[in-house]
Amino acid sequence: MATSSQPVRVRFAPSPTGHLHLGGARTALYDYLLARQTGGQFILRIEDSDRRRFVPGAEEEIYASLRWLGIDWDEGPDVGGDYGPYRQSERKEIYQQYADQLIESGHAFTCFCTPERLDLVRSEQQRRKEPPHYDGTCRNLSADEVKPRVAAGERHVIRFKMPQEGTTTVTDLLRGEITVENRTLDDYILVRSDGLALYHLAAAVDDHLMKITHVIRGSEWLPSLPLHSLIHRTFGWQEPVWVHLSVFLKPSGKGKMSKRESAELIQDGHSIFVKDLEKLGYLPEAVVNWTALMGWSYDDHTEVFTLPDLVEKFSLEKLNPSPAAINFTKLDHFNGLHIRALPLDELVQRMKPFFIEKGYQPDDATLAKIAPIVQERLQGMDDAPELAGFFFKPDVQPDAAELVIKDLTSAESAELAKKILAILESLPDLKPETAEPPMRELVEQSGLKAGQVFGLMRIAITAQRVSPPLFESMEIIGKDKVLARMRRAVGLLEAM
RNA sequence: GCCCCCAUUGUCUAGUGGCCCAGGACGUGGCCCUCUCAAGGCCAAAACAGGGGUUCGAAUCCCCUUGGGGGCACCA
Numbered sequence: 001m002a003t004s005s006q007p008v009r010v011r012f013a014p015s016p017t018g019h020l021h022l023g024g025a026r027t028a029l030y031d032y033l034l035a036r037q038t039g040g041q042f043i044l045r046i047e048d049s050d051r052r053r054f055v056p057g058a059e060e061e062i063y064a065s066l067r068w069l070g071i072d073w074d075e076g077p078d079v080g081g082d083y084g085p086y087r088q089s090e091r092k093e094i095y096q097q098y099a100d101q102l103i104e105s106g107h108a109f110t111c112f113c114t115p116e117r118l119d120l121v122r123s124e125q126q127r128r129k130e131p132p133h134y135d136g137t138c139r140n141l142s143a144d145e146v147k148p149r150v151a152a153g154e155r156h157v158i159r160f161k162m163p164q165e166g167t168t169t170v171t172d173l174l175r176g177e178i179t180v181e182n183r184t185l186d187d188y189i190l191v192r193s194d195g196l197a198l199y200h201l202a203a204a205v206d207d208h209l210m211k212i213t214h215v216i217r218g219s220e221w222l223p224s225l226p227l228h229s230l231i232h233r234t235f236g237w238q239e240p241v242w243v244h245l246s247v248f249l250k251p252s253g254k255g256k257m258s259k260r261e262s263a264e265l266i267q268d269g270h271s272i273f274v275k276d277l278e279k280l281g282y283l284p285e286a287v288v289n290w291t292a293l294m295g296w297s298y299d300d301h302t303e304v305f306t307l308p309d310l311v312e313k314f315s316l317e318k319l320n321p322s323p324a325a326i327n328f329t330k331l332d333h334f335n336g337l338h339i340r341a342l343p344l345d346e347l348v349q350r351m352k353p354f355f356i357e358k359g360y361q362p363d364d365a366t367l368a369k370i371a372p373i374v375q376e377r378l379q380g381m382d383d384a385p386e387l388a389g390f391f392f393k394p395d396v397q398p399d400a401a402e403l404v405i406k407d408l409t410s411a412e413s414a415e416l417a418k419k420i421l422a423i424l425e426s427l428p429d430l431k432p433e434t435a436e437p438p439m440r441e442l443v444e445q446s447g448l449k450a451g452q453v454f455g456l457m458r459i460a461i462t463a464q465r466v467s468p469p470l471f472e473s474m475e476i477i478g479k480d481k482v483l484a485r486m487r488r489a490v491g492l493l494e495a496m
Numbered sequence: 497g498c499c500c501c502c503a504u505u506g507u508c509u510a511g512u513g514g515c516c517c518a519g520g521a522c523g524u525g526g527c528c529c530u531c532u533c534a535a536g537g538c539c540a541a542a543a544c545a546g547g548g549g550u551u552c553g554a555a556u557c558c559c560c561u562u563g564g565g566g567g568c569a570c571c572a
Contacts, residue, residue: 015572050571115570122569131498132568157570175501184499184568192570199572223500223567246502247566253507255565293508293521300510301520320509322502323565330508330522340535376535387533439531454531466533 007040016058019273020065033314044076065274095197111138158191204231253325281380286335358385360392373468396463400492414493432471460489
């Protein structure tokens with residue numbers, strides 16, 4: 001594994017403009033895995049050079065989402081590091097210095113064109129069905145022309161002087177060599193009129209200064225890769241290894257996730273935002289396992305991985321460049337798998353907030369008894385209150401009609417309930433091994449089916465059609481409450 | 497419109513010229529187990545986008561077509 005044997009320095013560079021989504025989470029995960037695997041460093045860099053798009057709290061939410069997934073970083077705005085500052089808004093002077101250097105070497109130029117004029121140029125080009133691009137008005141202004149205008153405070157930007165002939169070939173680890181005609185490239189703006197560098201320059205400078213060895217990012221950056229590569233080359237810097245990950249498509253496989261579809265997903269109990277996933281009942285272990293496998297595989301049959309497994313087994317070579325449709329059904333499957341793999345005491349602690357959220361007051365002792373009988377029945381942690389909330393209710397309110405058992409009249413059901421009650425009353429305790437044999441005997445004698453007898457008990461005792469196993473549940477609830485609930489059922493049936 | 501990327505069952509994928517009349521997983525259908533629901537076990541249906549090459553031989557290499565995706569901002 002040539003690409004992962006040397007310690008890497010990788011960075012995840014989100015802009016604080018919104019929630020961390022699944023695509024970002026996967027990129028961060030791969031960064032983290034590679035850093036941990038090679039004994040390198042994972043750097044978090046906040047790309048907030050556009051102040052207008054800044055969303056208060058977004059940065060903190062990104063931290064929280066990453067930590068929830070189990071991803072930590074070695075350098076970043078919050079933890080510091082030797083290559084800071086780690087927020088681009090705090091690095092303005094650094095970028096300016098490199099921009100000046102490009103101007104001096106003739107690889108960039110000062111441009112005084114107004115946005116209004118450029119809009120006009122662009123729409124004119126589009127009308128002629130030409131690709132929109134800068135028309136080169138300021139490209140060859142001499143230093144003598146530029147200096148006085150800048151000194152006079154005229155608004156200007158700095159543009160990269162793109163070669164107008166020849167081709168540029170860049171290597172992406174997953175796709176090999178990518179060659180583009182330079183004439184299809186533009187004189188991109190490097191520094192805005194407010195003096196702040198745009199992403200293209202800022203990222204290149206930061207990646208160089210921070211000694212980034214591998215740039216792992218979404219494939220939406222592929223079209224600007226030649227520019228980024230050219231910036232590195234122009235400065236004479238060694239390029240990082242470029243790795244452009246496939247994009248995530250919406251579940252139908254048709255197009256990227258839109259805002260409207262994200263809202264619909266939430267209705268369905270799904271979300272592409274990491275911050276929503278915990279409340280929706282997902283385990284971070286499941287989310288990590290699932291996202292790791294979207295665009296990466298280990299072999300032809302292994303697919304259950306913990307984070308440490310992934311640190312050991314991840315490899316860039318097994319990355320898949322084709323777009324992947326998000327499949328939440330598979331996330332549900334992984335969630336069930338990881339819930340079942342949880343140690344019981346861990347399951348207890350993770351279930352607790354979900355009961356509290358629904359207004360229950362769960363105690364650890366009861367939770368510990370419930371854990372083993374609900375574990376294999378949970379698809380999401382949020383299913384716990386619905387399945388096992390009755391354990392924390394002082395009383396339950398079964399619907400009388402529900403107590404009437406299939407193929408029996410209400411009178412016959414009442415009769416059966418009385419027999420059940422009598423047997424339960426006669427028992428010394430309600431351990432499954434104590435209670436189940438006499439109830440099975442009752443089934444035999446009555447000529448009814450086990451489902452009929454146990455079904456009546458289930459409704460009477462839990463007020464649910466679906467519950468954890470009956471006898472285990474009865475023992476946890478306790479004999480007094482069980483008897484009280486059976487008596488009430490008898491009363492309800494007799495009153496019908 | 498222009499540029500770039502991608503292309504194996506509904507979905508995620510294995511597959512780097514013969515081991516493939518294509519393997520695993522989710523989902524779907526059926527059966528078994530069963531006090532409900534799950535979990536578990538077994539079985540089944542389901543794919544190499546199309547067309548040209550190259551080769552003794554192609555899912556694998558090349559070309560074209562088609563389809564899908566991304567990008568064309570003083571956003572990242």
